[in-house]
Amino acid sequence: MITDIIKKYKLFLIAYSGGMDSTVLLYQLLKFKEINTDVNIRAIHINHNLHENSKKWQIHCINTCKKNYIPLIIEEINTKITKNIEEQLRIKRYNLIYKHLLHNEILLTAHHLNDQCETLFLSLKRGSGPTGLSAMSSERTFGKTKIIRPFLTKTKNELKKWAEYNNLIWIEDFTNFNTNYDRNFIRHKIISVLEKKWPFFLKNCFRTTKICNEETKLKNILLKEKIEKFLHFHECLNIKNFKNLTEEVCKGLIRYWILLKNIKSPSYKTIQSIYNEIIHSKKKYNIKIIIKKNEIRCYKESLYFIETKKNIKNMIIFWHNVHYKLTLPNNFGYIVKNKKEGISIPMPGNNELINIRFQYDGKILILGENRQKSIKKIWQEHNIPPWLRHQIPLLFYDNKLISALGVFVVNQKNTENNKHKWKISWIHTTKLKYDYFFV
Structure with missing residues (x-):
């Protein structure tokens, strides 16, 4: 897939942790750069400061990039996070990366098939629908540019064989064996067992995510056509005739309408609350449904998506x-x-x-x-x-x-x-x- 990416794009920013996966990505791109000299590569290393060796890993990344003449950006996360650590770090990490992306520069990450399967299990744990079960996409919009994951069809073992064959040196983050983290628990306690029993399990997981992704895209195409007659020019959703629709169609339209606001897909519970408390209720006008820093409100048979503001009525x-x-x-x-x-x-x-x-x-x-x-x-x-x-x-x-x-x-x-x-x-x-x- 990297060959196809290089044919299409020329500016790349690699998310480089210094681990085996991102090291393979870095060196594979360097090999293609020898042939395609117009390719420009930069790397970014995020130091999470969660381990006593964090500084040593940072120095390793600096030395590797210096040796290969790759400009490296270093960012550090020093905020103490006590809840939902993995998700909060992921959000902070991507915000830092996006800050450094240049115009037309593509973000490359080394997520592979094992990561995809882990993400699928995390979605199952959360009770996600087809959208969540689609897991990671190989290519998607990332702000004004794109994020591409060229290894998403490759297993971790395949990447390791390539790394060993090319005598690569990488760091081992031993926190990856800490099963207190959800992803590590899934990796070491679930997937490793299933893979021994069914060697084809990872490939089938990928097939499941691909099917869910295709079903989600098809559903969104159909919803896009249907939602047009319910949207006002000011982007509120007219629910006057929702009583003539089935519950499944109503909830599908509400979910799609919220996704048009460019926020993370709302939970099943949130959509069900909107349907029960607003669409299917006679007393709907003083109801508000909170979605992070936003609210869903109803006024004159229309739903409004508004940003929550500080109360200033007594100011x-x-x-x-x-x-x-x-x-x-x-x-x-x-x-x-x-x-x-x-x-x-x-x-x-x-x-x-x-x-x-x-x-x-x-x-x-x-x-x-x-x-x-x-x-x-x-x-x-x-x-x-x-x-x-x-x-x-x-x-x-x-x-x-x-x-x-x-x-x-x-x-x-x-x-x-x-x-x-x-x-x-x-x-x-x-x-x-x-x-x-x-x-």
């Missing part, structure tokens, strides 16, 4: 100098005084303090209307979901509400400065998902 921010922009919390942008553009509102009195709040209770007479309405009614008329109502900056003079920026202006009939106007704008530093609500 007050004073704007003492209007000649300077006022920065808002939660990355909600800033407010600035304008000369020509922006919302036109009465100027404050000389002694009135301008302040921004995010909560108001009571009735309001909006400019242009002839009767007062509760602010809840106003939010509803503007189709603003409940979770967004405490994120819209409310402009006050002292304790008097003047405007919900971008939504309405309060009628100030008794204000002395009503004839004197000024313009201000709410500028978003990041594009809000709900801009279409503001009319």
Whole structure:
């Protein structure tokens, strides 16, 4: 497979631990570089600082790369992790690697068939469906570039034979024999036994992951076609007609919709909760389902995928100098005084303090209307979901509400400065998902 990769790509970053697998990958690529001189190779070594020999392994990697004229990047992980160590280290490792990837540079890892089988067992332990049982793919998108695993069809024994034949020197990480780690337990206590009983077991595991991967791709193609009629232009999922669909189709559409947000596939339990508590429930409007740092909410027969924000409804921010922009919390942008553009509102009195709040209770007479309405009614008329109502900056003079920026202006009939106007704008530093609500 490496031959095909080199024909297609020329820039590579190798995840190099110094172990046998990544050492074989490094030297095989070097052999091809002798023939294909336009190939550029870099390596990155992540020191996890989990072993007393971590520094020695790092030095070994430095010396190997120096000997072969390969630029090497060294990164260290010093954070103490107490829960889900393997998964947390994997996330930190890939984040560090991605930080160093160049434009059009392909990340190569030395994952092999044994690793694939271990990943399959880990997915079984978690109760994963076909997507999880697909395990690792030989090639997939990695941010703006790709990660390729050229050894995914090769067994560890095949790589070891190549390493020994070419007299390679590598390091042995003895923590790989610590069966307190899930992956090591599967490797030494399960797969080794099964492989002795059935020598073809690893190959069949790979076949299973391949079948699951193909089934997942086919399912996603069909779901992509079906989901189009349920998606609004603002990416929320219309569930009004979900009652006419089977439970399996509903859950499939919800899962696919969430995957469109580029996050890790949600668990079966999460999808079941969304179906039971929102789709299949009459009281669905105050329900929220948490997915890591995000929430699934329902409003007017539509599901919304929103980022969880810090609660700021009780916050007050004073704007003492209007000649300077006022920065808002939660990355909600800033407010600035304008000369020509922006919302036109009465100027404050000389002694009135301008302040921004995010909560108001009571009735309001909006400019242009002839009767007062509760602010809840106003939010509803503007189709603003409940979770967004405490994120819209409310402009006050002292304790008097003047405007919900971008939504309405309060009628100030008794204000002395009503004839004197000024313009201000709410500028978003990041594009809000709900801009279409503001009319």
